[in-house]
Amino acid sequence: xxxxxxxxxxxxxxxxxxxxxxxxxxxxxxxxxxxxxxxxxxxxxxxxxxxxxxxxxxxxxxxxxxxxxxxxxxxxxxxxxxxxxxxxxxxxxxxxxxxxxxxxxxxxxxxxxxxxxxxxxxxxxxxxxxxxxxxxxxxxxxxxxxxxxxxxxxxxxxxxxxxxxxxxxxxxxxxxxxxxxxxxxxxxxxxxxxxxxxxxxxxxxxxxxxxxxxxxxxxxxxxxxxxxxxxxxxxxxxxxxxxxxxxxxxxxxxxxxxxxxxxxxxxxxxxxxxxxxxxxxxxxxxxxxxxxxxxxxxxxxxxxxxxxxxxxxxxxxxxxxxxxxxxxxxx
Amino acid sequence: xxxxxxxxxxxxxxxxxxxxxxxxxxxxxxxxxxxxxxxxxxxxxxxxxxxxxxxxxxxxxxxxxxxxxxxxxxxxxxxxxxxxxxxxxxxxxxxxxxxxxxxxxxxxxxxxxxxxxxxxxxxxxxxxxxxxxxxxxxxxxxxxxxxxxxxxxxxxxxxxxxxxxxxxxxxxxxxxxxxxxxxxxxxxxxxxxxxxxxxxxxxxxxxxxxxxxxxxxxxxxxxxxxxxxxxxxxxxxxxxxxxxxxxxxxxxxxxx
Numbered sequence: 323x324x325x326x327x328x329x330x331x332x333x334x335x336x337x338x339x340x341x342x343x344x345x346x347x348x349x350x351x352x353x354x355x356x357x358x359x360x361x362x363x364x365x366x367x368x369x370x371x372x373x374x375x376x377x378x379x380x381x382x383x384x385x386x387x388x389x390x391x392x393x394x395x396x397x398x399x400x401x402x403x404x405x406x407x408x409x410x411x412x413x414x415x416x417x418x419x420x421x422x423x424x425x426x427x428x429x430x431x432x433x434x435x436x437x438x439x440x441x442x443x444x445x446x447x448x449x450x451x452x453x454x455x456x457x458x459x460x461x462x463x464x465x466x467x468x469x470x471x472x473x474x475x476x477x478x479x480x481x482x483x484x485x486x487x488x489x490x491x492x493x494x495x496x497x498x499x500x501x502x503x504x505x506x507x508x509x510x511x512x513x514x515x516x517x518x519x520x521x522x523x524x525x526x527x528x529x530x531x532x533x534x535x536x537x538x539x540x541x542x543x544x545x546x547x548x549x550x551x552x553x554x555x556x557x558x559x560x561x562x563x564x565x566x567x568x569x570x571x572x573x574x575x576x577x578x579x580x581x582x583x584x585x586x587x588x589x590x591x592x593x594x595x596x597x598x599x600x601x602x603x604x605x606x607x608x609x610x611x612x613x614x615x616x617x618x619x620x621x622x623x624x625x626x627x628x629x630x631x632x633x634x635x636x637x638x639x640x641x642x643x644x645x646x647x648x649x650x651x652x653x
Numbered sequence: 654x655x656x657x658x659x660x661x662x663x664x665x666x667x668x669x670x671x672x673x674x675x676x677x678x679x680x681x682x683x684x685x686x687x688x689x690x691x692x693x694x695x696x697x698x699x700x701x702x703x704x705x706x707x708x709x710x711x712x713x714x715x716x717x718x719x720x721x722x723x724x725x726x727x728x729x730x731x732x733x734x735x736x737x738x739x740x741x742x743x744x745x746x747x748x749x750x751x752x753x754x755x756x757x758x759x760x761x762x763x764x765x766x767x768x769x770x771x772x773x774x775x776x777x778x779x780x781x782x783x784x785x786x787x788x789x790x791x792x793x794x795x796x797x798x799x800x801x802x803x804x805x806x807x808x809x810x811x812x813x814x815x816x817x818x819x820x821x822x823x824x825x826x827x828x829x830x831x832x833x834x835x836x837x838x839x840x841x842x843x844x845x846x847x848x849x850x851x852x853x854x855x856x857x858x859x860x861x862x863x864x865x866x867x868x869x870x871x872x873x874x875x876x877x878x879x880x881x882x883x884x885x886x887x888x889x890x891x892x893x894x895x896x897x898x899x900x901x902x903x904x905x906x907x908x909x
Contacts, residue, residue, distance in 0.1 A: 397782075397792065422813050426794045429747070429782035438748050438869035441777050454873060460774055463670055464679070465878040472869035512791040516819040518812060533908055539666075557908070569833030582811060582831075590908050597666065600776065611906050613898065618667050625880055629901060631887045631894055641895035649899050649909050 325414035325474075327353055329362040329381075330404065332421055333372055338364075341419035341480075343487030346379050348446070348480050349417050350491055355448040358414060361385065365403060367393035370501065377497040379490050384499045385411075391506040397427035398511045403504040405434050413475050415453070420479035432477045439477040440468050442600070444484045457481075461599045462622035482581070482604050526560065526576050528584045533559025533592075536579055536606070537567055540595015540616060540635055544572045549639055550594055556646040559590070564602045580605035594635045598623030615639070654707040654801070656698040657761070659754060659768040659780065660691040660726060662719040666773070677872045678744070687722045690769025694830035696837050697799065698767055699730045705801060708732045710761070714742035714753060720853065727848035728840035734851070739858040746868040747775070751783040756864035757856045763825060765806075770795050770829045778829070785827035792827040793820050797834050 329349040331342035346362070353360040363385040364372045373386040387407050391399045404427075408416065418424045420442045432439045445456040447467060454467040455478050470476040528534060535554035541547060547561075554561040561577060568578040579586055580602040591609035596602060598614075598621055606612070607626055614627035615635045624630045631638060664670060668683040698709045711726040713719050714737035723734035737753055745753065766788075768781035778794075785792035797817065798809035805823040811831050812818055840848075887897050903909040 397794075401786075422795060422811070425778050426782070429779040430786045430792070433748065433751075433783045433786040438746060439777075439779060440870055441779060457776075458878070459776065459875065460664065460670055460679075461666070461776070462878070464672075464875050466677075466875045467873045469871050469873050470869070471867065471871050512823060513793065514821040516821070518816045518818050520815050521817060557902075565832065581813070583815075590902070590906055613901075620669055621667075624884060625878060626882055627884050628882065629887055629898070630884045631898070633891070633894065637891040638894055638898075641892050642898055645895040645899040646902070646909065649903060 325356070325358040326411070327356075327358050327360050327415045327417060328408070328411065328413035328475075329360070330416060330418045331362060331364055331372070331376055332419055332423060333364065333366055333369070336372070338372055338375060339419065339421065340487055341421060341482050343490045344483070344485040345417050345419045345480055346376070346381070346490040347485040347487060350380060351485070352415070352417070352446055352448075352453070355446075356453065361413070363387050363407065365392060365400060367391075370499065373499045374496070377499050378492060379497075380493040381497045384497050386499060386501045387504055388501060389504045389506050391511060394515050395423060396511045396513050396515060397430055398513065399506050400427040401431040401434055402506050402510050404431050406504045407502055408435065408475055416475050416477045418477075418479045420481050424479055428477060428479060435475070436472075437475060437477060438470070438472055439479060440470070441479045442481050443478055444481050446478075458600055461597065462603065462625070463620060481600070483607065521575070528560055528562055528577070528579065528586045531560040531586065531588050533557050533590045534562050534579070534586060534588045534606075534609075535559055535592045535594065536562040536564065536596060537573075537594045538564040538596030538602070539566050540597075541567065541572075542595075544570070546636070547572055549636075549643075553592070553594075553639055553643050553646070556643050556650065557590075557592075559588075559592075562586070564596050564599070593623050593627070594639065596623050597621045598625070654701055654705045654764045655762065656701060656707065656709050657758065657763045657766045658691070658695045658698045658709065658711045658726070658731070659766065659784070660695065660711055660713045660722045661688040661769070661772050661774075662686070662713065662715055662722045663688045663772055663774040672875055677875055679875070685718060685721070687725060688769050688772045688774075690771060690830060690832045691722075692769075692837055693832050693834050694767040694769050695726050695729065695731065696835045697830055698765075699838070700835060701765075701799065702730075707764075710735065710763070712754060712757065713737070714739075714745075714750060716740045716743065723853055724848055725840060727851045727853075728845040729838060730844060732851065734853040735856060736853055737856045737858075737861065741858055744868075745865065746870050747777050747779040747783055748869050749865040751780050751787055752865045753861045754780075754784055755787045756861040765825060766790075766827045768827070768829050770831050781827050781829040788825075788827070790825050790827055791822050792829070793822060794829040795831045796828045797831050799828065
């Protein structure tokens with residue numbers, strides 16, 4: 323019997339997350355490299371429709387893991403359900419997207435089984451029969467290839483955008499779907515989640531902006547934000563920021579780009595003093611062109627920049643504003 | 654409320670990193686600082702103590718240099734500290750680090766344990782949740798607000814795409830704290846002075862050795878990531894750079 327790879331896809335309010343398809347693509351790639359069998363699981367209170375959707379992909383089998391106690395999501399119920407299911411199935415490798423929900427329960431699940439998670443991976447390698455998972459370290463300055471030294475099941479999660487969801491291969495015919503009812507005892511779930519909500523209606527929709535000038539810690543002081551705004555105005559773009567700037571209250575939260583803010587894909591993303599931590603990059607790497615100005619030549623933002631300016635932004639931005647104004651005036 | 658805050662010393666954000674001779678870790682001779690989310694976790698613990706009285710204890714693991722994060726926390730108002738002091742702690746995976754912490758606090762009775770939501774070095778985002786499971790406590794992650802209720806606590810979790818959620822939970826519990834939950838305070842001169850007399854309990858590797866096992870995962874190699882994108886360097890004086898950028902904006906990117 324070949325080993326099995328099990329993907330656990332994620333749903334929210336009855337719809338599969340986009341990143342779930344990225345995990346399917348990752349699973350298909352690992353299955354192709356190793357020759358292992360690929361299966362998937364959908365976890366929730368009523369999942370047969372979603373399971374059928376996943377079964378259309380090139381996957382050997384799909385499980386609908388169900389219990390009324392799985393809705394709404396709690397880490398206690400999800401860990402209990404998956405522990406039961408995985409203990410019975412014994413897959414070699416379990417793959418999930420590195421979402422906030424997965425981060426919330428997968429370390430608990432793995433620990434309950436005496437196993438470990440290689441989290442937030444961006445790729446994998448299969449070298450001489452050994453499976454390695456690549457992940458970013460030190461905020462993306464370095465990368466590491468990490469192996470499992472424990473028994474199966476091995477758990478790995480993939481970063482948003484690590485694989486292309488639209489490259490998930492369709493199957494020749496629909497995969498069989500099996501419903502597995504798990505038993506979650508009373509008292510297992512100790513937390514009481516309330517309804518999801520949004521803080522305020524987002525005033526600015528950065529996703530529609532064609533040009534974004536974004537500031538990071540390199541802007542140093544609140545009063546310097548004005549200079550970046552002038553550049554954004556001159557270019558006819560929107561001002562945005564990385565998380566620390568919004569945390570400090572220098573720009574409102576709805577100007578934040580990154581995993582906890584907005585995901586943008588403008589024609590031009592001009593990054594001023596942004597180092598390029600992973601949490602920021604996932605929100606802007608889809609930009610058509612990236613110009614980065616940063617005095618630290620090792621800043622990870624330069625890894626994804628199309629144009630790199632290694633310099634003090636306070637030297638560059640004022641003449642840049644003047645040149646842009648001149649160009650706009652037809653000069 | 655008696656609160657434990659797990660803290661970590663990490664390389665400074667802009668510190669240039671060099672690989673050591675094993676090529677599986679970095680050279681130790683860099684500048685270090687406190688992991689940023691952990692600073693917010695400490696601040697939240699201090700605020701809760703100011704509101705409800707109690708005690709704030711800070712814990713870290715690592716070589717002697719990592720005591721600095723404990724000293725800073727004591728100067729900001731933490732009451733005492735626990736230091737698992739040994740070079741070997743740096744190489745432990747999240748599972749074993751959590752096991753070492755659980756062993757070091759087995760005689761304590763905390764109401765809450767806080768960690769930062771993730772570390773700036775490994776970035777695993779796991780140790781807090783693992784610790785909760787080892788202790789048999791409930792947990793909640795990426796917390797942006799916390800208040801005491803009649804039966805426990807109500808926390809505000811940050812979710813993706815601008816969503817939040819309140820969760821009610823009993824104590825004791827483990828929470829991983831999001832950066833930006835509060836505004837950090839600075840240590841005062843008096844605080845720095847008082848910190849000198851606050852106790853730091855040292856825990857040696859031998860004391861927790863029986864609780865920890867082999868790492869469950871291994872960094873095979875560490876390296877500078879390969880660039881996948883072609884990057885053009887724009888160089889010159891500031892005026893020249895400004896002119897070159899405008900030329901790119903106009904003629905290559907066509908946004909002007």
